[in-house]
Amino acid sequence: PPLETQQAISAILTAYDDLIENNLRRMAILEEMAQAIYREWFVEFRYPGHEGARMVDSELGPVPDGWDVTSFSDIADVLSGGTPRTSVPEYWGGDIPFFTPKDSGGSFWATTTERTITRLGLDNCNSQLYPKGTIFITARGTVGKVMLSSADMAVNQSCYALRNKDGVSQYFVFLALLAEAATLRKQAHGAVFDTITMDTFDRLRLAVPPEHLLDSWDRTVADMMQLLLNLSLTNLRLGEIRDLLLPRLISGELDASNINIDTEEDEL
Numbered sequence: 001p002p003l004e005t006q007q008a009i010s011a012i013l014t015a016y017d018d019l020i021e022n023n024l025r026r027m028a029i030l031e032e033m034a035q036a037i038y039r040e041w042f043v044e045f046r047y048p049g050h051e052g053a054r055m056v057d058s059e060l061g062p063v064p065d066g067w068d069v070t071s072f073s074d075i076a077d078v079l080s081g082g083t084p085r086t087s088v089p090e091y092w093g094g095d096i097p098f099f100t101p102k103d104s105g106g107s108f109w110a111t112t113t114e115r116t117i118t119r120l121g122l123d124n125c126n127s128q129l130y131p132k133g134t135i136f137i138t139a140r141g142t143v144g145k146v147m148l149s150s151a152d153m154a155v156n157q158s159c160y161a162l163r164n165k166d167g168v169s170q171y172f173v174f175l176a177l178l179a180e181a182a183t184l185r186k187q188a189h190g191a192v193f194d195t196i197t198m199d200t201f202d203r204l205r206l207a208v209p210p211e212h213l214l215d216s217w218d219r220t221v222a223d224m225m226q227l228l229l230n231l232s233l234t235n236l237r238l239g240e241i242r243d244l245l246l247p248r249l250i251s252g253e254l255d256a257s258n259i260n261i262d263t264e265e266d267e268l
Helices: 003-043 119-123 170-188 198-203 211-251
Strands: 068-071 076-080 092-099 115-117 135-138 146-149 159-164 205-208
Touching: 003 170, 003 211, 068 198, 076 198, 092 119, 135 170, 146 170, 159 170, 170 205, 170 211
Parallel strands: none
Antiparallel strands: 068 205, 076 159, 092 115, 135 146, 135 159
C-alpha cells in the first residue's frame, strides 16, 4: 500500500497493541497485589485483627490459635484428567476447551486452549467438564504451573483439577497452591516437581484460618480476581479483532483511512 495507507494501518494496529500492553501491566500489578495480600494474611499472619491473636506451636512453627494445620487434600478435592483418543476425529474440534500444560501461561486465568474436544470426546475420556473457576496445576511437562479456568473446560492427564471443599475459599486454595508450588521449585531446584502425584497434595501442609477469616479474604480479593478475568478476556478479544483487521487492511478490503479508532479503554 502507499506510505500514507501503511501509516494508517500501523496506527490502527498500534492502538490495539498499546491497549493489550496496558492491560498486561495492570494484570501484573493486580496479581502481585493478590499474592502480597495472601502473604501478609496467611504467611506473616498480619490479617485484620491479628493484634490480639495468641500464637501456638504447630508442625509448621507458631501459628495463630484457632488455625488448623492440614494438607491440601483436606481443603480441596484433587481430580484427574484424561485425553480422548487422538485417532478418532469425532472427538476433536468441538466447542469444549481442552486444557493441557501447553496452555499454561503467565496469567492467573486460562482463557484459551490450543485444542478443543466434542461432547463425544468428553464422554470417551477420563476428564470431567470442570466448571469455571476450577484450579488446574500441571503435573508433567511444564510442571507446577497453577491457573484458574475462565470457562468450563476439560483437562488432560498431565494436569490435576482442584475444587475447594465446603467452608474453604477457592481463591485461598489457588493462592496457597501458587505459593507452595513456587516454594517447592526453589527448594528442590525442580527435583520434587519432576512429577506431581496425589501424594504431593497429602504432603503439602499449610495453616488454614477459621471460616470467618476466609470469608473476609474472599471479599477482599473477589473484585480483584474478577477484574483480572475481565482484563484477560478483553485482551483476548482485542487480539482477535487486531488479527482479523490485519489481512483486510493489508489487502485493501478495508480502507484504513475511513477507520476511526478510539483508543480510550472505556470506549472499547
